[in-house]
Amino acid sequence: MKKEDLFECIGGIDDDLITRSESKRVISVKKLCAAAACFAVLVSGCVFAGKFLSGSSGSVVMNPDSSVSGILESSQISENPDKVSSEGSVTVPEIKLPENDGTASMDMIGLIVYKGKVYTQTQYYRGEDAERINSLVGDYLGHAKGGIDEWSDQDDYAEELASTNQGNVYSVRGYETDFRICIKDTYQDEDGVTAQTVEFFENLNGITLTLGKDLFEGRLKISQKLNCLKYLTHDDWNNSEENYIDLSNVSPEKIQEFISEVDNAEFEYVWESDKDFYNKEKQAHLFITLDDQTVVELRLLEGGYVGYQHLGWYFVKIPGETFDEVFNVCQ
Numbered sequence: 001m002k003k004e005d006l007f008e009c010i011g012g013i014d015d016d017l018i019t020r021s022e023s024k025r026v027i028s029v030k031k032l033c034a035a036a037a038c039f040a041v042l043v044s045g046c047v048f049a050g051k052f053l054s055g056s057s058g059s060v061v062m063n064p065d066s067s068v069s070g071i072l073e074s075s076q077i078s079e080n081p082d083k084v085s086s087e088g089s090v091t092v093p094e095i096k097l098p099e100n101d102g103t104a105s106m107d108m109i110g111l112i113v114y115k116g117k118v119y120t121q122t123q124y125y126r127g128e129d130a131e132r133i134n135s136l137v138g139d140y141l142g143h144a145k146g147g148i149d150e151w152s153d154q155d156d157y158a159e160e161l162a163s164t165n166q167g168n169v170y171s172v173r174g175y176e177t178d179f180r181i182c183i184k185d186t187y188q189d190e191d192g193v194t195a196q197t198v199e200f201f202e203n204l205n206g207i208t209l210t211l212g213k214d215l216f217e218g219r220l221k222i223s224q225k226l227n228c229l230k231y232l233t234h235d236d237w238n239n240s241e242e243n244y245i246d247l248s249n250v251s252p253e254k255i256q257e258f259i260s261e262v263d264n265a266e267f268e269y270v271w272e273s274d275k276d277f278y279n280k281e282k283q284a285h286l287f288i289t290l291d292d293q294t295v296v297e298l299r300l301l302e303g304g305y306v307g308y309q310h311l312g313w314y315f316v317k318i319p320g321e322t323f324d325e326v327f328n329v330c331q
Contacts, residue, residue, distance in 0.1 A: 090267045090314055094206035095120070112144055112163040112181065112201045119181055119201035121165070122310050123294065127189065130196040132293040137184050137198060138171035144183060165199065172200065174292055179203055179219045200294075204311055212316040213263035215308060216296075223259060225290035231330040234283035244287065249329045258318075258326050262298075262306050265316035270305065277301070277313070284330030285309070300327050 095111075095118040110121030125133055146166030148156060156162060161169060167183035183199045202219075209215055216222045229247040236243045247255070270277045282302035289295050297309040304319030 088266055089208050089210040090269045091208045092205050092311070092314060094118070110164050110199075110201070111148070112161060112165070112169065112183070113157060113159065114141065114161060114169070114177075114181055114203075117178070117203045118205060119203050120205075120310075121199065122202045123200040124197070125199070126187065126197040127195045130198045133198055134196065136173045136292055136294070137182060138173040141169045141171060141177070141181060143167070144169050167199075174221070174225075176219070202310065204308075209267040209314065211263065212265050212267065212306070214267070215311070216259075216263055220296050220308070222288060222290070222296060223263070225292055226259070226288060227291050228289045229255065230287050230289075232285045232287070233331060234285065237285045245330075247286070247326070247329065250326055254322065254325055257322050261318040261320075261322050262316055265306075265318045267314055267316055269313055270315050271313040277305075282327075282331060284327060286326070286330065300330060302327070 112119045142161045144161045144163035144165060144167055146163055148162050148164045152162075165183055167185040170182050170184055171177045172180045172182050180200055180202050182201065183197075185197045185199075186194050187197055189195050217224070230244040231247055232241075232244060235241075250258075278301075280301045280303070284300045286298040286300060287295055288298065299307045299309050300323075301307075301315075304317045304323045305315040306318060306323070307315035
């Protein structure tokens with residue numbers, strides 16, 4: 001994208017294209033364990049916020065605080081932390097099925113099993129927002145019957161297209177199926193009119209990341225499709241306020257420099273070094289609308305940390321003037 005085009009669109013993004021706050025929900029988590037033959041996440045016990053941000057017509061994107069690789073107690077981290085990071089790379093552990101003794105109260109995180117991999121719920125578009133991205137719905141991959149819940153056994157998870165959500169499953173044009181797939185469905189709005197939904201599921205576990213570009217370019221393709229940017233202060237984000245603000249005080253050149261530094265920074269597994277990482281006082285949320293009308297949310301924390309909102313404890317670090325210029329505007 002030309003920097004002149006970027007300059008024109010900064011601040012010009014339609015609010016309908018930004019996912020906004022619709023509701024909050026609290027998800028209980030007790031244990032996230034590993035078992036090689038299983039493909040699911042069950043959560044109970046320890047409480048964390050599973051906030052959703054939604055668009056004006058109802059599209060939502062899950063807060064990564066509630067992602068499957070998100071915030072967990074120390075006892076819930078991989079039992080082999082030396083396998084999480086090595087030689088400048090980090091490996092996000094595979095999602096695996098904990099044992100259910102029949103007594104725990106559990107909730108499910110939305111998921112689909114496709115070709116032996118777990119894809120977890122990320123972005124959800126409906127109504128006009130779904131119509132805008134309808135052209136991204138690609139090849140038919142099969143039908144997810146749904147029905148997976150906290151009491152499903154291991155055999156249930158071993159089935160292709162086992163899922164918590166029901167609907168036809170498709171590829172997403174412009175993205176690899178080993179990263180992103182979707183469910184396209186319909187619903188009736190408050191006026192009884194049938195409207196469309198498109199829900200993205202992403203494979204963000206069992207992957208190895210070295211540099212930011214492994215995720216932000218190789219999977220999300222930010223630089224190729226970068227269109228417009230807005231941000232939320234952390235207070236507004238935390239309180240589900242819809243006060244999206246243009247990033248017009250930062251030059252297109254500085255934005256491109258920021259993204260370049262993010263792409264070339266190494267990933268870190270921040271829990272190992274800072275278990276209070278998410279309690280940092282200064283945070284911000286940067287929303288990047290791409291040319292295909294999808295929105296990528298980046299979470300920025302003081303000290304130069306930049307992460308994909310759905311990836312939990314895995315961040316790149318780019319301290320310095322470029323980060324500060326963007327970060328300080330977002331406070």
